[in-house]
Amino acid sequence: MKTELEQNRDLSVQIAEAIRDAIMDGGLLVDERLPSEAELCEKFGVSRPTVREALKRLAAQNLIRTQRGASGGAFVNRISFEEAYGQQITTSTLLLSMNEVDFETACEARYALERACVDLSAQRRTADQLATMRAEIHRQAQPGLSDEAFCASDVAFHRALVDGAGNPVLSYQLAGAVEATQPLMNMITFTTRDRNRIVAFHTTIADALDARDSQTADKALEQLADYTSSLAREAMERRHKAT
């Protein structure tokens, strides 16, 4: 069984696509072993390095894993949520940093998505997640915290909020949105007054979730979004004036 390939495009790309499609169509099941490299060479009529490059492409996407040794080979990988998070974050971060997405747009997206979680989070948040939020709030209130540490804590707070929805698919989707905005947030310098304001919003949100009051939480989140936006605008203006 030979599979035909076009002549113009890179062979390794085509082979990778063929295998990926087979995986996504269900032609290859999880943990199923792919043919050995030698067999793939036969099948596609190319040399081993070419097949290997194709396999590396797939491995980079966590679609397959390889094992050496007897009964080794390439296996269809069950992609884990962890791995998917990582990819999500890498892609989102690059996208935001490279495409001159303005802070406004990124921020709007992030808070819109978070607000999508608030309802569910109010219903389902665990005591543990609430504790995480409170702990982060406490950290944020400590004086002498660096801007970066403050932002990192902010991310942790919001991730707990998102995880509170108890929906791994939501958590996965939002991981990228939340983490990717961090580098942008890091460009802001937070005064003590700013921080106090943000901590107040966070406290309102945590209290509301504690009381399972999604409306109040949503409103606080909206105000926080507006406030963050305005801070960013000021920072941008200062930066603009400086040049």
Place this chain on the structure above:
Amino acid sequence: MKTELEQNRDLSVQIAEAIRDAIMDGGLLVDERLPSEAELCEKFGVSRPTVREALKRLAAQNLIRTQRGASGGAFVNRISFEEAYGQQITTSTLLLSMNEVDFETACEARYALERACVDLSAQRRTADQLATMRAEIHRQAQPGLSDEAFCASDVAFHRALVDGAGNPVLSYQLAGAVEATQPLMNMITFTTRDRNRIVAFHTTIADALDARDSQTADKALEQLADYTSSLAREAMERRHKAT
């Protein structure tokens, strides 16, 4: 300048990581040319195939692109929204199909995210996007449409809704969520009655967005989510009974 590598782990993996980190730290800027393969061989002290496998890994993540010919080479890629969409969709689809995420969870996530867009979409949707929605509604109402075509049209409708928010970051994040649920939706068999009901919801949503009435649109979306869920539950029960 030789860069040292560990001995245990795969060399190509380590090289790929080293380059990726350089890109993400800003050590390599967009459109900057990487050293040629020969130079990378020197630098890392490995052979060319190994370097190539590393580069293929990066290419698979859209981190670099390669050009043949004089003044060719590997360049840091400005990742486009299009490419990012593609990755998002691939990852999300696999995640959902491989991790036995139940329809309920996926559906909940998808509609929660969509509802996050409705407000913005009501404010900003263009006439063009409205036209797309109406066109898809029209298609969905046609008799003799296959279940798959119906689902595809459904996806197109919802993508138009999401794009209506006019926020590329939101569109990107949701592309995965919306597209990835399609294979799951395909498992449902839609009766004419089901379809009419869904078309009615879609019409309500389109009308509401037309009138910039986000509340009505949101409510319709919520009902649509519930209805879809119930359809899925029924389908699952039937399937369960059959076995």
Place this chain on the structure above:
DNA sequence: TGACAATTGAATGTCTGACAATTAAAAACA
């Protein structure tokens, strides 16, 4: 001089063939 064609060189893409490293299973042995 200026425009077009031919040449060249640098780079990636692919191939062949080989050897090393790893690992599970089979074989040998106590």
Place this chain on the structure above:
DNA sequence: TGTTTTTAATTGTCAGACATTCAATTGTCA
């Protein structure tokens, strides 16, 4: 029977070569 050794299969890496592509250079002619 239980342990150790051998073996075979498979991926990881290397070396060297040729093919292909493409831009810059060079050459040619009007």
